[in-house]
Amino acid sequence: MLKNNDRKDVHNSDVPVVCRACEARHRGICGALSPEQLLELSKHTTKMVYSAESEIAPVGQEVARQANILSGVVKLSKLTADGRQQIVGLQFAPDFMGRPYSRNSEVTVEAATDVKVCAFPAGTLESLMRDTPGLEHRLHEQTLKELDEARDWMLTLGRKTASEKVASFLYLIATHADPELDTAEGAISFDIPLKRSDIADFLGLTIETVSRQLTKLRHAGVINIHNNRTIEVPDLDRLRQMTEQDTA
Amino acid sequence: MLKNNDRKDVHNSDVPVVCRACEARHRGICGALSPEQLLELSKHTTKMVYSAESEIAPVGQEVARQANILSGVVKLSKLTADGRQQIVGLQFAPDFMGRPYSRNSEVTVEAATDVKVCAFPAGTLESLMRDTPGLEHRLHEQTLKELDEARDWMLTLGRKTASEKVASFLYLIATHADPELDTAEGAISFDIPLKRSDIADFLGLTIETVSRQLTKLRHAGVINIHNNRTIEVPDLDRLRQMTEQDTA
DNA sequence: CGTCCTATTGAAATTCTTCAACACTCGTGG
DNA sequence: CCACGAGTGTTGAAGAATTTCAATAGGACG
Numbered sequence: 001m002l003k004n005n006d007r008k009d010v011h012n013s014d015v016p017v018v019c020r021a022c023e024a025r026h027r028g029i030c031g032a033l034s035p036e037q038l039l040e041l042s043k044h045t046t047k048m049v050y051s052a053e054s055e056i057a058p059v060g061q062e063v064a065r066q067a068n069i070l071s072g073v074v075k076l077s078k079l080t081a082d083g084r085q086q087i088v089g090l091q092f093a094p095d096f097m098g099r100p101y102s103r104n105s106e107v108t109v110e111a112a113t114d115v116k117v118c119a120f121p122a123g124t125l126e127s128l129m130r131d132t133p134g135l136e137h138r139l140h141e142q143t144l145k146e147l148d149e150a151r152d153w154m155l156t157l158g159r160k161t162a163s164e165k166v167a168s169f170l171y172l173i174a175t176h177a178d179p180e181l182d183t184a185e186g187a188i189s190f191d192i193p194l195k196r197s198d199i200a201d202f203l204g205l206t207i208e209t210v211s212r213q214l215t216k217l218r219h220a221g222v223i224n225i226h227n228n229r230t231i232e233v234p235d236l237d238r239l240r241q242m243t244e245q246d247t248a
Numbered sequence: 249m250l251k252n253n254d255r256k257d258v259h260n261s262d263v264p265v266v267c268r269a270c271e272a273r274h275r276g277i278c279g280a281l282s283p284e285q286l287l288e289l290s291k292h293t294t295k296m297v298y299s300a301e302s303e304i305a306p307v308g309q310e311v312a313r314q315a316n317i318l319s320g321v322v323k324l325s326k327l328t329a330d331g332r333q334q335i336v337g338l339q340f341a342p343d344f345m346g347r348p349y350s351r352n353s354e355v356t357v358e359a360a361t362d363v364k365v366c367a368f369p370a371g372t373l374e375s376l377m378r379d380t381p382g383l384e385h386r387l388h389e390q391t392l393k394e395l396d397e398a399r400d401w402m403l404t405l406g407r408k409t410a411s412e413k414v415a416s417f418l419y420l421i422a423t424h425a426d427p428e429l430d431t432a433e434g435a436i437s438f439d440i441p442l443k444r445s446d447i448a449d450f451l452g453l454t455i456e457t458v459s460r461q462l463t464k465l466r467h468a469g470v471i472n473i474h475n476n477r478t479i480e481v482p483d484l485d486r487l488r489q490m491t492e493q494d495t496a
Numbered sequence: 497c498g499t500c501c502t503a504t505t506g507a508a509a510t511t512c513t514t515c516a517a518c519a520c521t522c523g524t525g526g
Numbered sequence: 527c528c529a530c531g532a533g534t535g536t537t538g539a540a541g542a543a544t545t546t547c548a549a550t551a552g553g554a555c556g
Contacts, residue, residue: 456544475553
């Protein structure tokens with residue numbers, strides 16, 4: 001079995017400096033690229049920073065750049081004509097951001113937290129794909145993963161109670177967020193990357209209902225809340241149980 | 249095995265008989281294949297029929313076969329532990345059915361109507377993909393399309409009223425179903441491929457609410473209903489307006 | 497003709513939202 | 527240093543939408 005030896009196959013000196021510490025090279029799409037291709041791609045990349053709440057790509061507009069997320073959380077959302085909003089996806093490092101093949105996005109892309117990305121012009125990827133079938137495969141795999149997540153969330157949106165929805169959201173973040181976990185006997189702690197209004201838009205609820213359900217979970221001892229953003233979960237399995245078992 | 253040159257007696261223009269009338273050759277994944285590959289694939293295919301309400305692939309179980317849908321409607325659904333159900337996707341001909349790369353499905357696959365498929369063993373596709381990058385591309389495109397549809401539906405599930413949900417469902421079917429449309433000046437008519445309980449599970453509602461909202465739409469003159477299944481829409485644009493504008 | 501399945505309708509109960517008031521935090525500027 | 531205001535989050539009470547429970551109707555089929 002290969003352990004950490006994949007670094008031996010590829011000499012670090014062959015990997016562009018900007019890519020050396022990048023997660024996208026391992027779990028992201030760049031893992032499909034050879035050092036030469038990485039070098040070629042890196043000539044076109046720019047690291048960019050978006051501050052929390054800033055818009056990365058508005059809906060319907062031509063997307064000029066695609067990117068890998070280096071840090072932070074990105075939210076994808078949709079709006080009804082009269083302004084109701086639904087968040088339809090969250091992306092974390094080292095996810096690929098930007099839709100391949102399609103020039104314009106069907107969703108609004110916004111930074112939920114401060115976000116750092118490694119951006120490159122749309123089209124760069126498409127031409128790389130012609131030489132590297134594995135790259136399309138990586139993108140396909142990420143799309144399949146996003147589809148799974150979307151469908152999981154449809155179950156939550158359509159069939160769970162407010163209490164279960166909030167628990168599901170916390171469980172999602174607990175298992176996805178870059179862990180500031182203190183894994184002492186199952187107790188973990190993390191920062192919610194969204195404010196209450198985003199949580200509400202993610203769950204199809206109002207901010208008041210979200211707040212009330214958080215309070216309820218706090219009183220039940222399932223979570224502790226510090227600074228409105230930091231959540232401590234003494235027993236992750238208990239939280240997981242709340243995601244499907246309404247005990248209001 | 250699935251190489252192009254193994255069958256020297258095949259002319260490029262020779263499409264296998266079983267494939268000649270098949271939509272999958274145009275809009276589906278088979279469009280990526282050469283006549284030789286089609287012939288090779290067709291040796292492994294079996295046409296299969298599922299009757300309405302029968303299970304095609306249970307959740308979590310190994311999927312032995314993949315298929316193209318030839319006719320009918322397939323529903324993909326998920327369940328909570330206590331039995332609440334959510335339909336997370338509908339598939340129509342000539343969609344590809346079955347998840348590439350993953351051996352077991354995360355969703356339950358059932359026939360909503362009688363369904364005819366062109367099935368082949370899991371793995372056939374994967375080996376074809378090695379020679380044909382365009383095939384993975386086709387699959388990727390379908391996955392992207394399903395992801396778009398899932399996200400559209402998340403907006404419906406999370407942010408629309410019962411009345412808007414039912415209108416959205418009817419609009420979806422009206423625009424997706426194999427049309428028995430009579431396109432006389434915008435008036436169309438079609439059969440709903442789902443029974444009320446399926447509609448409810450698709451919309452995150454109860455069957456009673458679905459029934460009430462259908463009655464409301466009927467009284468408002470937006471639709472006419474025959475036999476509980478056949479819907480007549482005098483003005484499709486009017487129906488579309490109902491999908492985002494609550495006029496309960 | 498009775499039974500099963502599906503769909504509709506009504507009334508009561510519940511969940512969630514809406515409206516409204518209040519609390520907390522964090523900069524800024526007097 | 528404190529006051530102020532904006533942004534964010536919480537809590538309460540009333541209201542609305544949807545669900546639940548219950549009864550009924552219609553068709554298909556043996």
